[in-house]
Amino acid sequence: xxxxxxxxxxxAGGVATVRILMAHEMETGQRKDAAGKTIPAWHIxxxxxxxxxxxxxxxxxxPAVAKNPFLQFNVKGAKAGDKIVVTWKDNRGDSRSDEATVx
Amino acid sequence: MALPGxxxxxxxxxxxxxxxxxxxxxxxxxRRKTIQHSAVVAGLLAASGLFPQYALAFNAKAFEAxxxxxxxxxxxxxxxxxxxxxxxxxxxxAENGAVVPLGASTTLAGxxxxxxxxxxxxxxxxxxxxxxxxxxxxxTTRAKMGQSSDVYAVAIMGDGRALFAKKEVKVTLGGxxx
Numbered sequence: 001x002x003x004x005x006x007x008x009x010x011x012a013g014g015v016a017t018v019r020i021l022m023a024h025e026m027e028t029g030q031r032k033d034a035a036g037k038t039i040p041a042w043h044i045x046x047x048x049x050x051x052x053x054x055x056x057x058x059x060x061x062x063p064a065v066a067k068n069p070f071l072q073f074n075v076k077g078a079k080a081g082d083k084i085v086v087t088w089k090d091n092r093g094d095s096r097s098d099e100a101t102v103x
Numbered sequence: 104m105a106l107p108g109x110x111x112x113x114x115x116x117x118x119x120x121x122x123x124x125x126x127x128x129x130x131x132x133x134r135r136k137t138i139q140h141s142a143v144v145a146g147l148l149a150a151s152g153l154f155p156q157y158a159l160a161f162n163a164k165a166f167e168a169x170x171x172x173x174x175x176x177x178x179x180x181x182x183x184x185x186x187x188x189x190x191x192x193x194x195x196x197a198e199n200g201a202v203v204p205l206g207a208s209t210t211l212a213g214x215x216x217x218x219x220x221x222x223x224x225x226x227x228x229x230x231x232x233x234x235x236x237x238x239x240x241x242x243t244t245r246a247k248m249g250q251s252s253d254v255y256a257v258a259i260m261g262d263g264r265a266l267f268a269k270k271e272v273k274v275t276l277g278g279x280x281x
Contacts, residue, residue, distance in 0.1 A: 015239065028247065030225055045161040056237040062166035064221060064229040066202045066245035073232075074239040091161075093134060 007100035009075075009084045016078035016102045018049070020071045020086050028063040044069060046089045051075050052082050078102050166228050171220050171255055174228040175265055178218075183257050186211075186266035191219075191256035192243070193272050200248045200274040207232070207256030208241035209266070216259040217242055223252035248274045 003023035009016050022044065029041025047059040056075050075084070080102055087097040168174035175183060192206035207217040217240065219229040229246045240258070248254075251273040258266045 026247075028225070051237060054237065056235050057242075058233045059242075060161050060166070060231045060233075062226050062228050062230065064224050064226060064247050066247050070204070070243070070245045072206075072243040074241060076237050076239065 005086060005096065005098040007084060007086055007098055009078070009100050009102040011078055011080050011102050014077060014079070016075045016082070016084070018073055018075060018084055022069045022071070022088060022096075024067070024069060024088070024090065026063060026065055026067045026069060042090065042092060044088045044090045047071065048087045049073070050085045051078055162231070165231070166226055168227055169225070170227055171222060174218075174220060175257065178231070178259070180259055180263055180265040183265035183267040186268065189256055189258045189266045189268040191254055191268045191270045193254055193270055196273045196275065197248060198275055200250070200276050202245050203248050203272060203274070204243065204245050205229070205254060206241065206243035207258070209258040211240070211258065211260065211266070213261045214240045214258045215261050218255070218257040218259070219244070219246060220255040220257065221246060221248050221252050222255065223250050224248060248272060250274055
């Protein structure tokens with residue numbers, strides 16, 4: 001299980017800005033290690049975000065997303081107390097899900 | 104026929120451990136193969152246009168495309184049209200190519216997907232966001248850029264039209280370890 005994500009969701013005027021920082025190496029598969037062997041690609045492939053159980057955003061990511069990925073988006077109609085759950089899956093089959101409450 | 108790393112001792116307990124380890128190994132292999140297989144199948148289906156554009160399965164073919172046109176073809180949309188209603192936000196000069204903040208947005212209603220592409224990256228497609236009515240058509244993330252390049256934000260509308268905006272981002276230190 002990877003390190004937890006940091007999720008901040010702040011509501012302002014009927015829209016909540018959600019900022020997420022995920023912990024993941026995001027190896028591109030282009031780098032070589034000290035011995036000259038290519039380090040295999042290891043990156044998040046799918047991301048899903050739900051608001052009170054309803055999917056609001058989904059994403060597919062390639063290896064070009066930066067290490068410890070950052071994601072920001074706005075959820076319409078969110079108010080304080082609502083639950084945002086963010087899930088990611090990577091190409092090794094690992095996954096991680098964290099939730100936050102809109103403040 | 105012991106696997107490397109398993110204890111070599113003999114006896115009933117070690118046979119039990121070896122069998123369990125091997126079974127686990129086989130199961131992991133099978134799961135990985137299944138995921139790989141479904142990614143390949145999803146990619147093929149997406150390329151042939153039969154796959155609904157915004158179903159959630161990793162489109163491996165699109166992410167391996169080497170150009171903007173190939174990536175969009177793999178997703179199943181035609182040539183994009185430049186549009187003022189789509190914006191790509193990002194720095195003019197990125198000091199560190201490993202972490203370049205990029206945003207894609209559109210003022211048009213009914214955008215189904217937003218894509219971020221870096222033309223000169225080894226794999227052009229960086230990210231693909233599938234939107235719903237509950238989110239603004241505005242996403243921001245950070246990407247790796249191997250070198251100075253044009254960055255594209257593409258909005259795919261409900262009717263399959265692709266609209267794009269591009270911006271040149273100069274990179275002073277490449278982001279892929281080079």
